[in-house]
Structure formats: structure tokens, C-alpha cells
Amino acid sequence: MARSPLWGPVYPDGCYCPVKSVSDWMKEFGCKSSYQQISSDLKEFPSVNFTELRKYALEKFDHPGSMSVCNYVIKKNQVYRKCYGQYVGFKMFLDAILLSLARKVFLPDMEILFNLGDWPLSSIEQKLRIPLFSWCGSDDTLDIVMPTYDITEATLECMGRDEEKFYGPKEKHISFFKFFDFKYQINIDGTVAAYRFPYLLAGDSLVFKQDSKYYEFFYKELQPWKHYVPFKSDLSDLVERIQWAKNNDAEAQTISKNGQKFAQENLMPQDIFCYHAVLFKEWSERLTEEVEVQDGMEHVPQPEPDKPYKECECHRLADEKDGSSNTRDEL
Numbered sequence: 001m002a003r004s005p006l007w008g009p010v011y012p013d014g015c016y017c018p019v020k021s022v023s024d025w026m027k028e029f030g031c032k033s034s035y036q037q038i039s040s041d042l043k044e045f046p047s048v049n050f051t052e053l054r055k056y057a058l059e060k061f062d063h064p065g066s067m068s069v070c071n072y073v074i075k076k077n078q079v080y081r082k083c084y085g086q087y088v089g090f091k092m093f094l095d096a097i098l099l100s101l102a103r104k105v106f107l108p109d110m111e112i113l114f115n116l117g118d119w120p121l122s123s124i125e126q127k128l129r130i131p132l133f134s135w136c137g138s139d140d141t142l143d144i145v146m147p148t149y150d151i152t153e154a155t156l157e158c159m160g161r162d163e164e165k166f167y168g169p170k171e172k173h174i175s176f177f178k179f180f181d182f183k184y185q186i187n188i189d190g191t192v193a194a195y196r197f198p199y200l201l202a203g204d205s206l207v208f209k210q211d212s213k214y215y216e217f218f219y220k221e222l223q224p225w226k227h228y229v230p231f232k233s234d235l236s237d238l239v240e241r242i243q244w245a246k247n248n249d250a251e252a253q254t255i256s257k258n259g260q261k262f263a264q265e266n267l268m269p270q271d272i273f274c275y276h277a278v279l280f281k282e283w284s285e286r287l288t289e290e291v292e293v294q295d296g297m298e299h300v301p302q303p304e305p306d307k308p309y310k311e312c313e314c315h316r317l318a319d320e321k322d323g324s325s326n327t328r329d330e331l
Helices: 022-029 036-042 050-060 091-104 176-181 197-202 238-247 249-266 269-284 315-322
Strands: 069-075 078-084 110-115 132-134 184-187 206-210 229-231 298-300
Touching: 022 269, 036 269, 050 069, 050 110, 069 091, 078 091, 091 269, 091 298, 110 269, 184 197, 184 238, 197 206, 197 249, 206 238, 206 249, 229 238, 238 249
Parallel strands: 110 132, 184 206, 206 229
Antiparallel strands: 069 078, 069 110, 078 298
């Protein structure tokens, strides 16, 4: 297209056509070079010896009925894993983001332990501090936070959880878009941080957020009274905060617009891919041993192209076969 910022072939998301260099891909994709949350999370782990760590960590989290973790290895841009625990279905979400990223860029060789549950598990009180990747962090744990499965893949409703037999019948379904017919939105923790917070910010309502020890990957970038209105964890000042908004409509509208602008500039699909890429790049640089696929791990293959489509013809892979690519794999 004339005057288009895009150059070269454009491929669908399902096409396996990875850029060799993570740094080059991040630059082309417009990624930030760093994130406050990543710097905060990884400062506790300047170097990691997985041989020493793996056995201790898997024994520590060996509670099949209440904890589920997966040991992942990325080797030569292929994904491998072994999961532990009774409920490991949520591995599908991490599989999906890893495979999607691997189609776009050669991921660095790395090994991680991933927590499939909602609660962060790596206590600051543990004698040996465990670098456990999770979807949610808290002030009393050391979990390394990644974007939630909700914002990267799907919502809890897609998993088909049915709690009616415990808590009674559900209310009639209300479309999420209907929420924004209302001027104010209240964000309160559920099991951990409320994973709908990004979507509330993206709407045009004013968001009231409960003070909490739990956080998602982007919370450090937010400012109370700029992007949302805070209220105490016990809800004791919530009515007062709502009354403030009613009495200060212009200021409340400014906060609402700031929150929406933040979501548009920081929580779009591009930002989610970038956050993962930056985190994995920085994490891989802390591993002190050569990464190896462990015994008992299964290979997670790239999905087959949907019919009637055929496999794409990636110019990068074609160049390699022809010997015409001079791109060096820095990883």
C-alpha cells in the first residue's frame, strides 16, 4: 500500500515466520525496552541455577489438590513442558501465548516454573527464594508477574466453571458492554486481583479501585487519582468517594479519560506481546546453565493450519534454505 508504514510480506498470526533476533523484533514491533514491574520482579533473581532450584521448588509445590505448576523449557524455539498437580487445564493459556510468540520471533532458550492457579505462591519467607511465574502478584510474595490468561487469551466463563451448586443460581447475563451505560464502575478483588480491571479502564466510565495487596503486571504504571479513584480495602470510604465524584464531575471525567487513555496506550495486544518478549529476554539472561529439555517433558507443537488454508511460505525460512540470509541469531 502506498505510504504504508509496513514493508515486506505480511503474514497471518498462524504463520510460523519468526524473526531471528528478539532485539530486532522488539524494535520493529515498537516495544518498550523495559517495564517497572519486570525490573522489580527480577531484581530478586540476578542469577538462577535451575539444577539447584528445580527439585526444591517441585517438592515445595507438591500439593496436587491445591497447587498446580508447569515446568516449561524453550529450546531452539520449540516449547516443552511437564505439569504437576490435579488441575492443569489452564496450561492451555500459556501454551497459546508461547506458541504465538514463537511464530513471530525466535524466543531465547530458557526454563521457567509457572503457577497455574490464581494465588501467588512464592513466599518471601521461604529460605530458598523461588522464581515462580504467575498471573498475579502480591506484596507478600515474590512471584514474577505475567499478563493474565484473561487478557491474553480468554475469560473464566470460557472454561465453563459451574459454581451454582455451591452459591446458588446465577444472575441473568449482562453483556460487558452494558456496564458502560453506567457512569461509575467499582473494581473489587475476587479470589485475587480482579482480572476485569483492564477492561473497566478501557471503557468510558470512572473506575473506583479497592486498595489491595494483589496486583497485575501493569499496576505499577498506574497512579491513583489520575487513572482511577482509590478506596480502602474494607470499603469504609467507598460511599464518600462516590459522593466526591458526584460533586466534582469535571475532575472525575478527567480521571476517567486518563484511565481510558492508559488502557489504549498500554494494554493493547501489541503491549501484551511486548511485555512477554521483554520479560523472557531479561529472564533468559539470568540463567547460568545451558538450557536442556528435561526427562518426561512433552513437546507442545505448533497447531496445524486451519482448513482449507495451507501452510504459509515464510520468506525468512526460505532465505535460510537458500543461504541468502546473513541475520545472526543473537540468542
